[in-house]
Amino acid sequence: xxxxxxxxxxxALQRLPIWMTGIALGTxxxxxxxxxxxIMARGLGTFWPAPLWEITLKDGKSYLGLVHHVEAxxxxxxxxxxxxxxxxxxxxxxxxxxxxxxxxxxxxxxSRQRPADTVSIERLEWGxxxxxxxxxxxxxxxxxxxxxxxxxxxxxxxxVAHRRARKIRxxxxxxxxNINYSIESHRLxxxxxxxxxxxxxxxMEPERRRHEDAIAALQARYETIAQELQHLxxxxxxxxxxxxxxxxxxxxxxxxxxxxxxxxxxxxxPGRVAVYASRLQEFVFGQPREANSEGGVAPAIFGTVMMxxxxxxxxxxxxxxxxLYLHEYAKQGAIVSIVRIAVNNLAGVPxxxxxxxxxxxxxxxxxxxxxxxxxxxxxxxxxxxxxAILWASLTLALLTVPVVIVxxxxxxxxxxxxxxxxxxxxGATKFQTIWRVVLPAAIPGILTGxxxxxxxxxxxxxxxxITGVVKLAPxxxxxxxxxxxxxxxxxxxLGFHIYDVGFQxxxxxxxxxxxxxxTLLLLGIVVCLNLTAMQIRGRLREQFRGAEV
Amino acid sequence: MFxxxxxxxxxxxxxxxxxxRGTEAGVALGDARMKTAMAIQQLNLWYGKxxxxxxxxxxxxxxxxxxxxxxxxxGKSTLIRCLNRLNELVEGVRIxxxxxxxxxxxxxxxxxxxxxxxxxxxxxxxxxxxPKSIYENVAYGLRVDGEHRRxxxxxxVETSLKRAALWDEVKDxxxxxxxxxxxxxxxxxxxxRAIAIEPEVLLLDEPCSALDxxxxxxxxxxxxxxxxxxxxxxxxxxxxxxxRVSDFTGFLLMGELIExxxxxxxxxxxxxxxxxxxxxxxxx
Ligand SMILES: Nc1ncnc2c1ncn2[C@@H]1O[C@H](COP(=O)(O)OP(=O)(O)OP(=O)(O)O)[C@@H](O)[C@H]1O
Ligand SMILES: [Mg+2]
Numbered sequence: 149x150x151x152x153x154x155x156x157x158x159x160a161l162q163r164l165p166i167w168m169t170g171i172a173l174g175t176x177x178x179x180x181x182x183x184x185x186x187i188m189a190r191g192l193g194t195f196w197p198a199p200l201w202e203i204t205l206k207d208g209k210s211y212l213g214l215v216h217h218v219e220a221x222x223x224x225x226x227x228x229x230x231x232x233x234x235x236x237x238x239x240x241x242x243x244x245x246x247x248x249x250x251x252x253x254x255x256x257x258x259s260r261q262r263p264a265d266t267v268s269i270e271r272l273e274w275g276x277x278x279x280x281x282x283x284x285x286x287x288x289x290x291x292x293x294x295x296x297x298x299x300x301x302x303x304x305x306x307x308v309a310h311r312r313a314r315k316i317r318x319x320x321x322x323x324x325x326n327i328n329y330s331i332e333s334h335r336l337x338x339x340x341x342x343x344x345x346x347x348x349x350x351x352m353e354p355e356r357r358r359h360e361d362a363i364a365a366l367q368a369r370y371e372t373i374a375q376e377l378q379h380l381x382x383x384x385x386x387x388x389x390x391x392x393x394x395x396x397x398x399x400x401x402x403x404x405x406x407x408x409x410x411x412x413x414x415x416x417x418p419g420r421v422a423v424y425a426s427r428l429q430e431f432v433f434g435q436p437r438e439a440n441s442e443g444g445v446a447p448a449i450f451g452t453v454m455m456x457x458x459x460x461x462x463x464x465x466x467x468x469x470x471x472l473y474l475h476e477y478a479k480q481g482a483i484v485s486i487v488r489i490a491v492n493n494l495a496g497v498p499x500x501x502x503x504x505x506x507x508x509x510x511x512x513x514x515x516x517x518x519x520x521x522x523x524x525x526x527x528x529x530x531x532x533x534x535x536a537i538l539w540a541s542l543t544l545a546l547l548t549v550p551v552v553i554v555x556x557x558x559x560x561x562x563x564x565x566x567x568x569x570x571x572x573x574x575g576a577t578k579f580q581t582i583w584r585v586v587l588p589a590a591i592p593g594i595l596t597g598x599x600x601x602x603x604x605x606x607x608x609x610x611x612x613x614i615t616g617v618v619k620l621a622p623x624x625x626x627x628x629x630x631x632x633x634x635x636x637x638x639x640x641x642l643g644f645h646i647y648d649v650g651f652q653x654x655x656x657x658x659x660x661x662x663x664x665x666x667t668l669l670l671l672g673i674v675v676c677l678n679l680t681a682m683q684i685r686g687r688l689r690e691q692f693r694g695a696e697v
Numbered sequence: 698m699f700x701x702x703x704x705x706x707x708x709x710x711x712x713x714x715x716x717x718r719g720t721e722a723g724v725a726l727g728d729a730r731m732k733t734a735m736a737i738q739q740l741n742l743w744y745g746k747x748x749x750x751x752x753x754x755x756x757x758x759x760x761x762x763x764x765x766x767x768x769x770x771x772g773k774s775t776l777i778r779c780l781n782r783l784n785e786l787v788e789g790v791r792i793x794x795x796x797x798x799x800x801x802x803x804x805x806x807x808x809x810x811x812x813x814x815x816x817x818x819x820x821x822x823x824x825x826x827x828p829k830s831i832y833e834n835v836a837y838g839l840r841v842d843g844e845h846r847r848x849x850x851x852x853x854v855e856t857s858l859k860r861a862a863l864w865d866e867v868k869d870x871x872x873x874x875x876x877x878x879x880x881x882x883x884x885x886x887x888x889x890r891a892i893a894i895e896p897e898v899l900l901l902d903e904p905c906s907a908l909d910x911x912x913x914x915x916x917x918x919x920x921x922x923x924x925x926x927x928x929x930x931x932x933x934x935x936x937x938x939x940x941r942v943s944d945f946t947g948f949l950l951m952g953e954l955i956e957x958x959x960x961x962x963x964x965x966x967x968x969x970x971x972x973x974x975x976x977x978x979x980x981x
Binding site for chain 2: 479480564566567569570571572573574575576577580584585588589
């Protein structure tokens with residue numbers, strides 16, 4: 149080898165590590181950006197109002213729908229050798245056609261147009277309806293014929309109808325809910341009285357009477373309100389809209405059941421933006437509809453954030469105390485090393501195992517005992533003895549505690565021994581030294597651990613499925629009934645929501661969009677939680693950073 | 698020049714034959730006006746199997762500056778850290794012998810180590826302010842002692858900082874982070890922190906090792922002033938410094954106290970050839 153070539157060869161050899169590390173970083177970045185990009189592209193696009201196409205086929209059938217997906221049919225080509233393509237149209241109107249979607253071969257299409265007066269209707273049941281307005285019937289008038297006038301009167305009627313629906317919902321949920329809650333409390337009080345020793349039965353008679361009277365009064369009130377409700381419902385039923393699909397089949401719907409209507413083929417750009425914003429707003433702040441495949445995810449957002457916070461509140465002290473013992477108090481030796489290795493390996497245990505443990509230990513053992521001791525009157529209905537947001541959070545705390553322990557230990561090790569000695573030399577006890585000097589200096593590191601734990605915990609699903617997450621929770625874990633925070637309630641969670649909507653839903657194709665959006669949202673929440681914690685950490689770090697000399 | 702083999706061969710004869718240095722020191726301190734604050738009696742210390750302090754006996758007189766000199770690694774820090782029982786925190790340490798603080802053995806089980814450390818304050822070789830404000834650093838000793846009255850704390854912080862000659866430089870930013878001070882200021886802050894709890898004895902382990910001559914000068918002046926109130930034991934590498942600030946000096950070599958006496962005498966007419974070799978710069 150000539151010296152020059154040799155030099156070049158060693159030069160390349162020297163650059164090899166740079167190349168390797170660079171490629172590794174690039175690959176990781178590509179995968180992350182790809183994942184997030186896919187989720188964003190699929191998720192954010194879904195709320196944009198697309199045009200409605202009317203397609204007529206060679207066999208005379210016609211459809212009205214929006215383009216969902218275009219693909220080439222595998223192993224098929226036309227005479228010129230070009231691939232044959234087909235489109236999946238979302239045609240809605242599930243109650244009329246049975247399915248929401250239809251495949252159309254491009255070769256079969258005779259004509260394709262965008263009729264101006266089509267309406268797209270999102271409603272409380274049966275998915276979207278694509279078609280035309282036929283009649284708008286109210287007690288005051290019966291409008292039919294001219295589509296523009298019909299549209300105007302429908303637009304006028306919808307806010308009024310929503311107000312009626314809100315009133316009905318308020319009666320159903322709040323008023324009747326409150327009555328039910330009071331009846332239930334009195335019933336439980338009665339049961340508690342029964343469970344006490346029969347010896348004192350006589351002295352309890354007045355109290356028993358009091359509860360029974362209260363229940364009777366409440367029931368009477370319930371009757372009147374139920375009647376009022378019936379009346380309201382009947383009134384609401386008088387407002388109807390008649391729709392026609394592309395084939396002319398009619399469908400009558402109460403106006404109050406329409407969530408959102410628009411005419412996609414006439415929408416201006418600001419109009420589209422408004423529809424998009426309204427859908428996004430419903431998604432983030434609204435309640436789920438139609439087996440979670442539509443509507444909002446607000447309860448799941450709430451559940452996720454609350455669970456993550458409870459988990460952090462539990463995992464931080466637990467992990468920090470454990471790490472303090474390991475690092476500051478325990479005599480360093482073989483046993484401590486074994487404990488440390490065991491803790492590190494705990495992070496590798498499959499999360500479902502933690503779930504099973506949580507179910508057995510927290511729900512059944514601890515929760516069951518709590519029920520026996522404090523809520524015997526509710527048995528056999530479990531209070532804490534089943535899945536609950538508290539148990540789910542604690543299970544996740546257990547799952548993520550190794551992360552906190554490891555990073556806390558590292559943070560403690562980074563606190564210079566000099567300040568410990570200085571504190572002791574000032575006459576501080578060991579505990580004072582740890583509490584006043586070591587811990588404050590280690591807090592940024594501890595927060596790093598908590599951030600990692602939060603990120604891991606917020607995305608975890610498997611252990612939650614058996615310790616308290618449900619598909620649809622009737623009530624939030626926080627409400628206006630004392631004690632306001634109900635840690636014994638089951639809750640909804642974005643991660644489980646993704647699983648449920650994406651894989652358990654009867655209408656997978658229609659709920660795909662929800663899956664992507666929910667994923668995006670979960671990602672966003674994790675990022676937000678992390679940013680908050682990082683903000684706090686940054687501020688604390690600033691406090692402890694000095695101009696080193 | 699001393700070489701390792703030679704020292705090794707002389708070591709047994711020294712430890713066995715020579716009478717404890719403390720008696721000699723006692724002679725040196727035989728002045729009736731001087732009280733002994735701390736007395737080290739035949740102290741031995743092992744880090745695991747290796748012995749770092751060998752049969753050291755000496756006395757630290759009250760309201761005087763006592764210096765410890767010796768080459769790096771000879772055990773000066775180890776010895777001074779025995780005086781407030783800070784060495785006990787090191788794992789695998791074994792101590793034999795005694796240290797008396799006004800006649801009471803500090804290793805006695807009845808002695809509360811927290812109490813001891815309040816009576817024997819310490820400033821370390823590496824300045825180690827807490828990552829807290831200047832104010833909180835100085836107030837720390839009082840706070841852990843349960844003092845919370847703002848007025849008392851303010852008063853103590855001010856006088857301590859004044860005594861440590863730092864007040865003028867920091868009085869406008871008492872609540873700034875102590876880690877932003879310069880190295881010399883940090884060291885004076887550590888001194889202020891140590892004297893805030895009014896210890897009887899102040900131990901200083903090479904307080905000037907990281908400082909420039911001006912900062913060193915300030916600290917030396919400070920020691921001179923502090924001598925009025927406190928008993929001071931200072932470890933130093935710097936012979937001029939020992940000569941300037943101290944009244945008594947002990948020369949430590951490989952864990953043994955080779956010579957101890959009045960600074961003037963030790964530097965002008967050393968009795969041991971090894972002391973002479975060291976102070977004339979031929980060794981260490
Ligand atoms: N924690 C420890 N564990 C084991 N050996 C130690 C420990 N601390 C000090 N030693 C050893 O004890 C001997 C004396 O150390 P010491 O720190 O007292 O020296 P020094 O005189 O203060 O040196 P310097 O002037 O460099 O500060 C050294 O040989 C050192 O290696
Ligand atoms: Mg030292």
